Amino acid sequence: METTLVYDASFDGFLTAVFTAFEMKLKTVKIVPKQRFQQPLFGDSETVYTNQEKANRVWAGLKKKLSTDEARRFYYAFLSEKTSVEDTLYNAIVYVFAATTNVGSNYTNKYILEIAKLTKNVGREKHRMEAFVRFKLTKDGIYFANIEPDFNVLPLIKRHFEKRYADQKWLIYDLKRKYGIYYDLEKVAIITLELGADFDPTKTSAAIFAEVELEFQQLWNNYFKSTNIASRKNMKLHIQHVPKRYWKYLSEKSVV
Amino acid sequence: MSFERVQEKLNILADAAKYDVSCSSSGSNRTNTNKGLGNASASGICHTYTEDGRCVSLLKILLTNHCIFDCAYCVTRKSNDIKRAAFKVQEVVDLTINFYRRNYIEGLFLSSGIFKSADYTMERLVAVAKKLRLEENFNGYIHLKSIPGASDELMREAGLYADRLSVNIEIPTEKGLKLLAPDKNRADFIKPMIKVKNEIIQYKKEKKLIKSTPKYAPGGQSTQMIVGASGENDMQIMYTSNYFYKNFNLKRVYYSGYVPISYDTRLPQIGTPVPMLRENRLYQTDWLLRFYGFNIEEILNEKHQHLDLDIDPKLGWALRNLHEYPIDVNKADKHMLARIPGLGMKSVYKILKARRYRELNWDHLKAIGVSLNRAQYFLICASNKFESRDLTAEKIKGLILQNSTSKYTSMLSNQLNLFG
Numbered sequence: 001m002e003t004t005l006v007y008d009a010s011f012d013g014f015l016t017a018v019f020t021a022f023e024m025k026l027k028t029v030k031i032v033p034k035q036r037f038q039q040p041l042f043g044d045s046e047t048v049y050t051n052q053e054k055a056n057r058v059w060a061g062l063k064k065k066l067s068t069d070e071a072r073r074f075y076y077a078f079l080s081e082k083t084s085v086e087d088t089l090y091n092a093i094v095y096v097f098a099a100t101t102n103v104g105s106n107y108t109n110k111y112i113l114e115i116a117k118l119t120k121n122v123g124r125e126k127h128r129m130e131a132f133v134r135f136k137l138t139k140d141g142i143y144f145a146n147i148e149p150d151f152n153v154l155p156l157i158k159r160h161f162e163k164r165y166a167d168q169k170w171l172i173y174d175l176k177r178k179y180g181i182y183y184d185l186e187k188v189a190i191i192t193l194e195l196g197a198d199f200d201p202t203k204t205s206a207a208i209f210a211e212v213e214l215e216f217q218q219l220w221n222n223y224f225k226s227t228n229i230a231s232r233k234n235m236k237l238h239i240q241h242v243p244k245r246y247w248k249y250l251s252e253k254s255v256v
Numbered sequence: 257m258s259f260e261r262v263q264e265k266l267n268i269l270a271d272a273a274k275y276d277v278s279c280s281s282s283g284s285n286r287t288n289t290n291k292g293l294g295n296a297s298a299s300g301i302c303h304t305y306t307e308d309g310r311c312v313s314l315l316k317i318l319l320t321n322h323c324i325f326d327c328a329y330c331v332t333r334k335s336n337d338i339k340r341a342a343f344k345v346q347e348v349v350d351l352t353i354n355f356y357r358r359n360y361i362e363g364l365f366l367s368s369g370i371f372k373s374a375d376y377t378m379e380r381l382v383a384v385a386k387k388l389r390l391e392e393n394f395n396g397y398i399h400l401k402s403i404p405g406a407s408d409e410l411m412r413e414a415g416l417y418a419d420r421l422s423v424n425i426e427i428p429t430e431k432g433l434k435l436l437a438p439d440k441n442r443a444d445f446i447k448p449m450i451k452v453k454n455e456i457i458q459y460k461k462e463k464k465l466i467k468s469t470p471k472y473a474p475g476g477q478s479t480q481m482i483v484g485a486s487g488e489n490d491m492q493i494m495y496t497s498n499y500f501y502k503n504f505n506l507k508r509v510y511y512s513g514y515v516p517i518s519y520d521t522r523l524p525q526i527g528t529p530v531p532m533l534r535e536n537r538l539y540q541t542d543w544l545l546r547f548y549g550f551n552i553e554e555i556l557n558e559k560h561q562h563l564d565l566d567i568d569p570k571l572g573w574a575l576r577n578l579h580e581y582p583i584d585v586n587k588a589d590k591h592m593l594a595r596i597p598g599l600g601m602k603s604v605y606k607i608l609k610a611r612r613y614r615e616l617n618w619d620h621l622k623a624i625g626v627s628l629n630r631a632q633y634f635l636i637c638a639s640n641k642f643e644s645r646d647l648t649a650e651k652i653k654g655l656i657l658q659n660s661t662s663k664y665t666s667m668l669s670n671q672l673n674l675f676g
Contacts, residue, residue: 127301130297130301131301131302131303131304132303132304133359134358134359134360135357135358135359136358137357137358143357143358145359160297163287163288163295164288164293164294164295165293165294165357165359166288166291166292166293167291167292167293167393168293168357185291215259216354216355216358218263219259219262219263219266219351219355220355220358220360222263222266222267222270223266223270223315223355224304224306224312226266226267226270226271226274227270227271227273227274227306227312227316228274228306228307228308229274229275229306229308229310229515230307230308231515231529231530232308232309232310232513232515232530232532233307233308234307234308234309235307236309237305237308237309238305238306238307238308238309240309241302241305241309241311242304242305250304252304253304
């Protein structure tokens with residue numbers, strides 16, 4: 001009989017679910033985040049409550065069995081939020097714990113290979129966001145950016161922005177997942193915003209943003225045009241590097 | 257800062273700087289100190305790409321396009337009738353900081369036309385970098401142009417603030433330089449290069465003894481050559497490039513297909529296509545020299561002064577040296593694996609790792625990502641299927657070209673196009 005474990009969509013919640021599955025010695029398990037959960041026709045379901053201690057034990061166990069980089073891949077793959085990525089991760093964890101040697105890079109195992117592939121995708125998205133975030137200066141002196149990344153990469157890009165922009169307040173908001181990270185010159189905190197119905201993330205409204213903001217955007221757009229060599233035009237390559245789905249928040253690509 | 261005025265200057269001076277190919281922001285790992293602004297990411301970040309597909313990672317501008325020289329190949333040459341402009345030091349600093357704070361760029365690439373004298377110009381460039389570092393506490397990437405003929409003292413100072421320094425030699429041969437830029441000479445280009453090279457070595461040595469020794473041009477030096485402006489052949493270009501890599505410890509040599517900008521009869525006329533395919537082949541050769549363990553003499557020599565346009569240089573070498581093949585992927589060492597056409601260094605390392613667990617066959621190679629269309633004629637693996645016909649080089653080339661597509665196909669086709 002298959003048991004479905006429902007967790008709160010956090011990574012620690014997932015690890016707690018893994019702990020529970022081992023603890024209850026469940027044979028066939030499905031781990032589902034609560035927003036994807038549907039009461040199954042057959043089989044049991046159970047809600048797992050995130051427990052930091054249990055989560056830490058699973059994570060520590062993984063780190064003992066794997067290299068730092070291999071353990072990190074589990075976290076990256078989790079952030080992809082792919083449907084049933086939890087099952088891939090769970091099966092991989094079972095496989096890793098059962099083996100007597102380090103099998104974290106044995107790509108002949110389909111779960112390990114899948115995790116490596118997801119890691120690559122998430123890593124690429126992380127790097128893209130480090131490049132494509134476009135801050136706009138608000139009237140309150142906060143550098144604000146909105147993004148809609150394919151994967152949940154905010155936790156991954158936090159460190160980069162924290163180190164780089166240490167002397168300015170900034171806020172990066174994920175419109176898709178409805179949360180953001182805010183740096184107040186001391187530390188980075190996770191926040192949620194009530195964005196008014198009239199807030200258009202593709203525009204730079206004069207009510208919110210500083211006066212000079214539009215000027216700098218215009219300078220940047222001008223620079224972008226001037227630095228192009230028309231006789232070498234190669235749109236295929238251009239779109240390959242800057243896929244169209246990112247254009248709407250890139251001031252140089254969206255028509256002002 | 258007057259917005260309109262700066263905007264006009266930016267348009268002129270960014271447009272003039274765009275023929276400089278280098279845009280790398282990698283190789284330096286400056287950290288953010290004292291809660292200042294910025295750091296240099298070792299891998300570099302491309303913040304956007306222009307419609308020609310080139311990366312935009314730095315704010316690439318000239319300080320001024322006033323120039324006392326009259327080099328035929330250059331847009332900012334004295335005799336060219338164009339709008340001239342010059343930034344003030346503070347304007348460049350403001351632009352850089354404000355672009356950087358908005359996450360548009362990784363840093364600044366500052367070049368300049370030469371006004372008054374080499375030292376006068378270099379002093380201004382250094383002043384910008386100094387201001388950014390000391391007054392704005394800016395730790396992002398700075399790439400400065402070394403002005404040919406600048407004094408040693410200025411070059412030493414430049415390296416203390418910049419991550420990378422570069423001098424563009426532009427014309428690969430001295431003869432070409434005489435023809436196109438009669439008032440310049442090669443020695444002036446080389447002088448600052450030698451100074452920077454020696455300083456880098458010196459600072460590295462001291463750093464080993466004294467931890468607090470400041471960084472000196474951690475991103476190294478680079479240069480650029482124009483391809484197709486002065487009638488030089490591929491061998492001359494690559495031998496020059498090799499000479500600079502060997503003697504000046506350069507990080508990179510860039511090759512820039514000449515974009516016609518003048519009606520000067522010494523140069524290709526406006527409307528002549530940019531030699532992009534040739535540029536591509538030169539870069540491939542450059543990679544073979546730096547990462548694949550090839551010797552320049554193997555690829556280009558008196559007998560083969562030009563690179564093939566229809567096939568890549570590694571395949572070209574393989575076809576001239578069929579006696580070296582087939583190579584056994586399960587036994588050959590790294591250097592020989594790297595010589596199999598269709599295998600990149602990434603595949604080579606994957607093969608080296610994977611073959612520890614099992615003998616590899618065609619399926620494994622395919623999964624690893626080897627381009628079998630090219631590789632199949634040059635290797636054997638754990639399979640009894642392999643190319644057993646005794647094919648000539650011509651025949652192999654034909655078979656490979658038949659099964660491959662290239663975005664350059666239309667450029668290569670010498671068949672008449674009836675309806676085009």
